[in-house]
Amino acid sequence: MGGEQILPFYIVCDESASMEYNGGIDAINEGIPELHAVIASDPLVDDKARICLMTFSDDAEVLVPLSHASEIEEMPGVSAQGATSFGSAFRLLKSQIGTDISLFRADGFKVLRPTVFFMSDGEPTDDWEQDHQALVDKSTNPHAPNIIAFGVDQANQTTIKEVGTIAAMVMEQGVSAGTALKEVIGGIANSIVASASSSTPTLVIPEDIEGMISLPLDVMDDPSYP
Secondary structure (H helix, E strand, C coil), X not given: CCCCEEEEEEEEEECCCHXXXXXXXXXXHHHHHHHHHHHHCCHHHHHHEEEEEEEECCCEXXXXXXXXXXXXXXXXXXXXXXXXXXXXXXXXXXXXXXXXXXXXXXXXXXXXXXXXXXXXXXXXXXXXXXXXXXXXXXXXXXXXXXXXXXXXXXXXXXXXXXXXXXXXXXXXXXXXXXXXXXXXXXXXHHHHXXXXXXXXCCCCCCCCXXXXXXXXXXXXXXXXXX
């Protein structure tokens, strides 16, 4: 076990009330179990990757703690409720990632920089920027994750670009939120599989997701963990 590299992935889903009406909740409840099955069925990927499922609305919570996919019997469903508090998600991520990395390092693992897949369908209803900065600022948070942000439906391009640190995508016009999210979750699964399949795990950013447009970012961070 000593020195074994692992890749932590945090899948963060918006479950605010608007997700009920645009098909987003149904897409998550269909897509996440499929993602789980894909990862759990590949022994090499399951060995290298750890996945965590979080949701946020008024508050954020961990539905599935960081685990081998094969150790998760069933992925829980999500239900639409409340507002869209980005800040609650970023605060929980900062706390949880710090705890998780400390535990894995204590067990002798070499933990690569965590990756967050962040999905939302709308504008945040809180002042989230300070919590986001506290999460991603490597000068103050040594465990700052890479964030890949996905926006569908009413999500604002500028906001999604600000959330993503290494990649950001928004839905194409004419595509439903449910359809786009289903494709996004499939892209996340492919990214995790590709990232964890090599003998030296390296983050592979999802590209060419049907129904989604990639947004240029001002700064691209190094995905390797220092």
